[in-house]
Amino acid sequence: MNWQIKKIDKLEADQLEQDLLEKMSDISHILHTQKYEHLFVARNEYHVVGIGVGWVNEFHPTAMYFRIFISDRAQDADRMADAIFHQIKLATVHQDKWIWAGSESDESMSTFLIRNGFRLIRKTYMPTLQMNDIQKHFKNVEKADNYISLKELLNNTEMKQSFFTLLKETYTATHQVNPVNNYSLEEWEDILLNDAPDQEHSLISHDYHCIDGFIMMHPVDSRHYEVGWLGISESTEPTLLRRLLKKQLESLSEKGVATLALEVDTTDWHAMKLFSFIDVETGEAWETYILQ
Template identity: 30%
Template sequence: MVNITMHDNIKDLDLDQNLNGICPSTGMVVSCKINDKLIALLTYTKNNFHPHSIILHFTFFRDFNDSEIMNTMFNKLKAKLPTSNYILKLETQSRIYNKFISNNNFAEIRKTYEPDISITTIINYFKSYDSQHNYHPSKLTLNNNLLTKVFDVYKSTHRVNPLGNIDLNTWRNTVSKDLDLNHSIVIYNERNKITAFLLIFDYLEDKKEVGWIYFENDSMKTQLLNQFVSMLYRLQESGITSLCFEIDTTDLYSYELFSPFLINEAPSLITYKKTHK
């Protein structure tokens, strides 16, 4: 016997503490039991940066291949949250999710790739650019102009799932966390306008992470890559062997520079959206 029930919060289910940790939830929960055995949960979370949508999470506790039960669970949640937009993030594609996505008119909005690429590989690919071996940039300053420009880039990659109102101090804390001021690149023109940047973040002892990227035009892209190659040599000399990335297909700047490295790379995440309209 199938029993699908709406709960006010996850605590109503009296789950084992370990299960609470793998079932993210910030609100109502839909449970599915078959013959009194818990089979699946549908929970949701909210992202304060993207307040116009909620993120769905299905958790399966046993072998599960019934997309109709998923539909019923989702319909129960929709009945309680009829004006919400829904985000579904999948690490892998599967037949059951494909049916659920199709049945409920979710649309793919973004693929995310997370490659880890050796610095040697990156240098070899960009070897046509002029490495400025004698270039030693001054330490980056995280001023309001740069923060605003980084925010504009971030906002441009999330037009389909728009940002909410984020104050400058909150955004400063987000950008400054683990930011490597010595290796990040910012280029200004003669009027002190930012025309390109590439931010680098600390990650592991032998690895850095590439963050937000921007270039105003092709000329500035070339200048940015010249300085980037120079920076790669300096990172190598300091013992860094690879860079990790989070590249969204909606991020025009990052995707343009590094999509050639994704040819044989499977996405780590595929994001879908359903609007209430």
């Protein structure tokens, strides 16, 4: 073994090889803001050849999230990855599980995860579709009739409480393996609004002031939107979401939106059902693994 592992406080980009910088690009925001709990580097005589980062997601505080990056020039890469993870595990105090989330195309990490006893808990697909192509699948769908916009709902105390209760319930139901933090309804409202949904085009269905379904929409730019959180109550037919989306597709198209990005988790049966008209699983997935 010609490398040693050391815990450090901060990474200096000018000390890193280009291949490591490229591999770490999807967590660069965590590194730049230093919102990590643990940072380990493996060094040989001349270079940093491995990096391990561990951080806590406030939304799911019982897990230690982590990523490990090994340079292409590193020798004994498998052993190095295992040794870095061992240090992250030893440093973990308040969490009882470890979460890795990344691209399924990262074959070396897939091997590492299997070798260390992780199990796959979720795949997330994020296709971007042309608005015209989506609308073809909704030609024979009736538009929802009993709905209000998020902007209107926020001014109705009774309906607002019903909505955020359903939002909390649907999210919690799809994240049982890695539980969500115990937020109040007021905190759920802050979380949603901080994510900047389009309050005019995010729609909520109701039945005599009782919320039974919702789909949030988020603008990326004037021509491109993302579908956000969605869900229905237990007693509601899944077809309600198709009817609600039909209305949103029409209004967004009139607004000039040309493309729509989806985020479909395999643990979110509402989203899987709503977007079953496309084969989302043909695209590359973002995978989440857990070790407990």
